[in-house]
Amino acid sequence: MGIVKQQTVESVQQDERRRPRDREGLIASLRDPNPVARRWAARDLAGYPESASALVERLAVEEDVSVREAILLSLTEIGDQTAVSGLVQCLRSEDAHLRNEAIEAMKLLPNAVAPIMARLLTDPDPDVRIFAVNILESLRHPDVEKWLIEVISEDEYINVCATAVDLLGEVGTEAALAPLASLKARFGDEPYIAFAVDLALKRIPG
Structure with a gap:
């Protein structure tokens, strides 16, 4: 059969x-x-x-x-x-x-997506911004860290920032250390942000 x-x-x-x-x-x-x-x-x-x-x-x-x-x-x-x-x-x-x-x-599609990434990361819909951060995970573009730092420095939505922090823990450099510390202070009453930032800081060589 x-x-x-x-x-x-x-x-x-x-x-x-x-x-x-x-x-x-x-x-x-x-x-x-x-x-x-x-x-x-x-x-x-x-x-x-x-x-x-x-x-x-x-x-x-x-x-x-x-x-x-x-x-x-x-x-x-x-x-x-x-x-x-x-x-x-x-x-x-x-x-x-x-x-x-x-x-x-x-x-x-890193070359095709990169020109619109800044727009996606500032989209009015926080879910779209989270999806954009998820795309950055494998985008392999030289501006990935810069985009993530802009997210944690400017985005007011905690879940978007948390997603960006998780990725910064994998791709971040010394340039991300101060913005991460500032994020932790900005969300001082959020235990998960404190935990995620501390974990990222341990992973990033500084």
Whole structure:
């Protein structure tokens, strides 16, 4: 039975890839009832950077996990402003899985994400600011520490600062020592901030 199932899947995949593979045909296939067709279309659209907006539009409504993964992969391969803007919109989604997937995708686009990082870190929504700090964890950008110091120096939301402190404990240098001490004094009545700052100070060579 396993062999029959495998052959059936392969036959379906081959059939779906016989459909028109030009840009218009692939975009149309993003709305196909068959998730196999949508997945192949999403994968192949990576070769059409001007299709980022169509991929973003589909991502907002796609429920099949494998199709969504293919869309995210293509968006990271395209990596233009439209793709990044679409991923940013996912950070505001009520779907926690989609938010996490978008965060992981944005971590793979340091050059494209870096120009908008300052805006994300000052977004009116504190959850978006927390997600932005989470993206910094793997962004591997030379300004990561500077951005984190700005967060703990200026952000008034304790959870945002706490998230930034945790990361500073891993990437911080001597430049972060004084801002961390100031943060601890600013939130003097918050035991967790005191604990997190003390832990970060121990980890940072000074």
